[in-house]
Amino acid sequence: MGDMTRSLTLEGNEQGFATTRVDALLGWARKYSLFMYPFVTACCGMEFMALTSPRFDLARFGAEAPRFSPRQSDLLWVVGTISQRQAPVLKRIYEQMMEPKWVFAFGTCAATGGFYDNYTTVPGIDKIIPTDVYIPGCPPRPEAVLDGLMLLQDKIARNERRPGVVKPRFDPVQNAAGLVKLRRSATDARDLVPALQQRERDNDGARPGGMR
Amino acid sequence: MSQLVLDKLKERFGTAILETHSQFGDDTAVVDPQEWKNVSAFLRHDPALDFDLPVDLCGVDYPDRVPRMEVVMHLYSISMRHRVRLKARVGDEDMAGAELESVTSIWPGMNWLEREVFDMSGVRFRGHPDLRRILMYPEFEGHPLQRTYAADRTQPLVAYRTEAEAGMPIHKLEPFGPDEGMPFGRVRPSRPEERD
Numbered sequence: 001m002g003d004m005t006r007s008l009t010l011e012g013n014e015q016g017f018a019t020t021r022v023d024a025l026l027g028w029a030r031k032y033s034l035f036m037y038p039f040v041t042a043c044c045g046m047e048f049m050a051l052t053s054p055r056f057d058l059a060r061f062g063a064e065a066p067r068f069s070p071r072q073s074d075l076l077w078v079v080g081t082i083s084q085r086q087a088p089v090l091k092r093i094y095e096q097m098m099e100p101k102w103v104f105a106f107g108t109c110a111a112t113g114g115f116y117d118n119y120t121t122v123p124g125i126d127k128i129i130p131t132d133v134y135i136p137g138c139p140p141r142p143e144a145v146l147d148g149l150m151l152l153q154d155k156i157a158r159n160e161r162r163p164g165v166v167k168p169r170f171d172p173v174q175n176a177a178g179l180v181k182l183r184r185s186a187t188d189a190r191d192l193v194p195a196l197q198q199r200e201r202d203n204d205g206a207r208p209g210g211m212r
Numbered sequence: 213m214s215q216l217v218l219d220k221l222k223e224r225f226g227t228a229i230l231e232t233h234s235q236f237g238d239d240t241a242v243v244d245p246q247e248w249k250n251v252s253a254f255l256r257h258d259p260a261l262d263f264d265l266p267v268d269l270c271g272v273d274y275p276d277r278v279p280r281m282e283v284v285m286h287l288y289s290i291s292m293r294h295r296v297r298l299k300a301r302v303g304d305e306d307m308a309g310a311e312l313e314s315v316t317s318i319w320p321g322m323n324w325l326e327r328e329v330f331d332m333s334g335v336r337f338r339g340h341p342d343l344r345r346i347l348m349y350p351e352f353e354g355h356p357l358q359r360t361y362a363a364d365r366t367q368p369l370v371a372y373r374t375e376a377e378a379g380m381p382i383h384k385l386e387p388f389g390p391d392e393g394m395p396f397g398r399v400r401p402s403r404p405e406e407r408d
Contacts, residue, residue, distance in 0.1 A: 084368055120348070
């Protein structure tokens, strides 16, 4: 998008003029009036309630007003696990929203299906509808959601539709030994948790087949 | 504690009680599937037993056994304060003959529980007033809690977007630029010109 990233600065002069571009002005206006449609299905809803409380003050981003009609809202918050049975409902809600519209995947389940790797859960809402910002976390902390909101505002201002993801402040990839690897055909917990394997190696021979 | 229940069952039904055991204060009776409803009615209506609360009903699949599916019913008596667990084993390797008599007429609360067992495990209940799926959607094929249902088999109601449609990899390999998602408002070191 090139220099559009800088286009929010209204360049004034001493005579009181300001010049800008129409799309930049529209983006600037849109990013501070996001009317939300909360599509809350699961436990992330609790964190969503905390987020919308005065403590975190969503109003400073102009994004606090919920509209319980998709026709009047700009930002679809998908908060929680989406089951296959709910998928048509979600898609229909999305289709009813007016352009321009944006979508939040709030929490790991909405973003990827989370650990519900089974017959009943949609593995991420982007399988069904375009998603603008992924906010991982189980549930995400309000700070992460606010990061996501600011990321979305940035995208709106830049007229950018590529998806964005909120990075965790603590990146587990930096500490791979602490990662739990999910696998279907696991027969032994030691295969799953590298830390256990490490412990096993440390106590080599002490308890050959055992796990504490 | 409620050995009384098992004794009365054995006295009344004899060989139709295939086996019993008691462990940790819980009494279990495995009954002949043909006698499922009769045993239930007896447990409900005998004044000394009076099982008036149907707690749960579920199916357990043992793919290496014949009969393969075990239907487990938990009952509690509010007045007598005792409980019992009833089991019936039905269905061959292909789930043929996995049928039981419905006990909805004895405990109306069993209605949805039997629908759930039908939906998840594929056991049919004869005489049930409305044996439809209750959790899964009508288009769903198979019964997900049978061990023969593939763990990774999904049946989406809405067709997934293709990568061409989405214009990016759906599997999140690299949909996001290396800087995407950094907390907004920080100037990226690589692009100091972004500073307002």
